[in-house]
Amino acid sequence: MKARVIAVVNQKGGAGKTTVSMQLAGTLGRRGKKVLVVDADPQGTATRWAASAPDESPFPASVIGLGAANEKVHREVKKFVRDYDYIVIDGPPAADSPVAQSALLIADLALVPVIPSPLDMWASLGIRKAIENAVDLNEGLQARLVVNQCQPQTSLTREVLELLPEFGIPMCHTRLRQRTVFRQSAVFGQTVHDFGHKAAPAIQEMDGLTDEVVALLRRKRNGKKG
Ligand SMILES: Nc1ncnc2c1ncn2[C@@H]1O[C@H](COP(=O)(O)OP(=O)(O)OP(=O)(O)O)[C@@H](O)[C@H]1O
Ligand SMILES: [Mg+2]
Numbered sequence: 001m002k003a004r005v006i007a008v009v010n011q012k013g014g015a016g017k018t019t020v021s022m023q024l025a026g027t028l029g030r031r032g033k034k035v036l037v038v039d040a041d042p043q044g045t046a047t048r049w050a051a052s053a054p055d056e057s058p059f060p061a062s063v064i065g066l067g068a069a070n071e072k073v074h075r076e077v078k079k080f081v082r083d084y085d086y087i088v089i090d091g092p093p094a095a096d097s098p099v100a101q102s103a104l105l106i107a108d109l110a111l112v113p114v115i116p117s118p119l120d121m122w123a124s125l126g127i128r129k130a131i132e133n134a135v136d137l138n139e140g141l142q143a144r145l146v147v148n149q150c151q152p153q154t155s156l157t158r159e160v161l162e163l164l165p166e167f168g169i170p171m172c173h174t175r176l177r178q179r180t181v182f183r184q185s186a187v188f189g190q191t192v193h194d195f196g197h198k199a200a201p202a203i204q205e206m207d208g209l210t211d212e213v214v215a216l217l218r219r220k221r222n223g224k225k226g
Helices: 017-030 045-051 067-078 098-106 118-137 155-167 180-188 192-221
Strands: 004-008 035-039 062-065 086-090 109-114 142-147
Touching (some): 004 017, 004 098, 017 045, 017 086, 017 180, 017 192, 035 067, 045 180, 067 086, 098 118, 109 118, 109 192, 118 155, 142 155, 180 192
Parallel strands (some): 004 086, 035 062, 109 142
16 A cells, blocks of 8 residues: 555645645545545644544544644655555645645645635745646646635636636636535534535535545556646
């Protein structure tokens, strides 16, 4: 077993790194995969998320805190690759931090959550440079934007979505809409799947995003770069 490593990064605070990391890791865990979340953010949000789960229904992935490992995150992560199917690194809100750069060195896939608003897009530009720099050292690194907190009914959102291809990183087809259940999941230490029928649209989004991520990583394992 050699884990596929997913780094969830964006210097923009609050873009959805922890939400995407935990929902993705939890969805993979619920599918029977062995998943480790590396909480590489000194804020420790992912660690708190998993710790909020009830004893009778623990979060379906392990979480370790490596926020203090700084530029050595990739070396620390390497120690776990034999023991897991997937390792998801929840990055801190800084592109130039040694933690984010180190995570990109060991990642197979960088996921960049972005909120489709002009200010958020501008604030996210630094991560593109960080990914480009990482590709020089980590040739196989793929990258995808994940549109998060989407409110597709607004014309502003539509305009920003039209501009997104110019960002230079391809987009995942699945977009996550702004939904209360994404927030509730963190409070109860769960994924959207634990909220039953009323969460069906959010579940569909997370399942779709997870399918895309699995396919991207499978494609790479078969030797094709994306
Ligand atoms: N799709 C969504 N729908 C509704 N709320 C969301 C969604 N995605 C994220 N949120 C909420 O937005 C806030 C920021 O999300 P999150 O903590 O995942 O971002 P982050 O990028 O990890 O932040 P930080 O940079 O501080 O680490 C949280 O309160 C989270 O619950
Ligand atoms: Mg976070």
